[in-house]
Amino acid sequence: MSVIQDHYGRSFRTLRVSLLQHCNLGCVYCVAGEAELKEANAAGDSLPVEQLLAMIRRLKDQLPLDTVRLTGGEPLLYPGLASLIRGIRAAGIDAVRLTTNGFLLERMAPALKEAGLEAMNVSLDAVDEDVFARMSRRHSVSRIIGGIDAALAVGLKVKINTVMMKGMNDSQLLPLLDLAFARGLTIRFLEVMAMGHLHDQAGRYLVTQEEILERIGEHHRITPEPRAVSATARYWTTESGHRFGIIANESEPFCRDCDRLRLDSSGHIYGCLSSNQPIELGLSESAAEWDEKLKEALAQKQELKFVGSDLSMLHIGG
Numbered sequence: 525m526s527v528i529q530d531h532y533g534r535s536f537r538t539l540r541v542s543l544l545q546h547c548n549l550g551c552v553y554c555v556a557g558e559a560e561l562k563e564a565n566a567a568g569d570s571l572p573v574e575q576l577l578a579m580i581r582r583l584k585d586q587l588p589l590d591t592v593r594l595t596g597g598e599p600l601l602y603p604g605l606a607s608l609i610r611g612i613r614a615a616g617i618d619a620v621r622l623t624t625n626g627f628l629l630e631r632m633a634p635a636l637k638e639a640g641l642e643a644m645n646v647s648l649d650a651v652d653e654d655v656f657a658r659m660s661r662r663h664s665v666s667r668i669i670g671g672i673d674a675a676l677a678v679g680l681k682v683k684i685n686t687v688m689m690k691g692m693n694d695s696q697l698l699p700l701l702d703l704a705f706a707r708g709l710t711i712r713f714l715e716v717m718a719m720g721h722l723h724d725q726a727g728r729y730l731v732t733q734e735e736i737l738e739r740i741g742e743h744h745r746i747t748p749e750p751r752a753v754s755a756t757a758r759y760w761t762t763e764s765g766h767r768f769g770i771i772a773n774e775s776e777p778f779c780r781d782c783d784r785l786r787l788d789s790s791g792h793i794y795g796c797l798s799s800n801q802p803i804e805l806g807l808s809e810s811a812a813e814w815d816e817k818l819k820e821a822l823a824q825k826q827e828l829k830f831v832g833s834d835l836s837m838l839h840i841g842g
């Protein structure tokens with residue numbers, strides 16, 4: 525296999541697959557309101573398991589892929605999720621991970637573990653039920669915490685992801701940190717992204733890495749860890765050995781060694797979150813045609829930082 529790479533030495537090693545555009549929450553950084561969510565939930569079927577697996581196997585043949593992360597929409601709503609995970613493992617990719625809102629996790633965790641899922645990120649933007657409802661337009665904090673505990677009970681590795689939004693859930697930073705630390709979990713705080721309906725207004729909600737560190741630093745003595753290659757998050761440890769991360773796409777961008785390729789629920793690839801230029805991959809096309817399209821996708825990558833996109837997170841995941 526000749527490795528496709530750009531002049532920074534970047535290639536695609538991590539594939540993020542958006543399985544569907546449907547969701548059972550309506551988070552404010554994802555959809556503008558119930559109407560947008562309703563429209564997405566009424567959208568047609570996504571690719572069936574066998575077709576997705578055929579695409580993932582072809583990508584694995586042509587790229588040095590070592591990780592697949594399943595996203596959405598909400599991936600736990602995808603029929604055949606366990607078969608898909610089993611198929612990806614059978615294709616020789618051991619690191620199969622998932623990003624979920626956790627709403628259905630309590631009952632699905634055992635089947636996901638049994639299928640070969642390695643780890644998951646569970647989104648949780650508040651501990652307080654009213655703040656959670658403001659962020660997600662639903663009431664389900666206890667249900668999601670139940671899902672996290674069920675995943676831990678079956679031996680899945682879990683991290684919590686929290687999108688911080690000024691004036692919306694910034695009161696929840698320390699309560700969420702406490703919740704994660706009480707379970708021995710790593711929590712990552714994400715700077716809000718200028719995507720979809722927030723393309724032009726994410727700045728007004730931005731809680732920066734510096735502000736997050738300042739707030740946590742008032743309560744804990746913290747030490748930074750060295751950044752891992754191609755990582756989106758930087759991590760810190762506290763004096764009591766707990767760990768948290770920040771995904772600072774605004775304050776500390778990570779494009780220079782970005783290794784992510786995205787596949788959407790209609791079979792289009794995107795080389796970069798900043799690009800709303802879907803590239804269609806057909807299973808009837810030759811390896812040489814896929815090579816050309818993968819090079820085109822790689823050329824979409826930004827040099828310095830995420831510049832915003834009209835793409836909705838509901839369509840492509842984060």
Ligand code: SF4
Binds near residue numbers: 782795826827
């Ligand atoms: S903006 Fe594009 S190149 Fe930069 S980290 Fe995001 S996906 Fe990678």
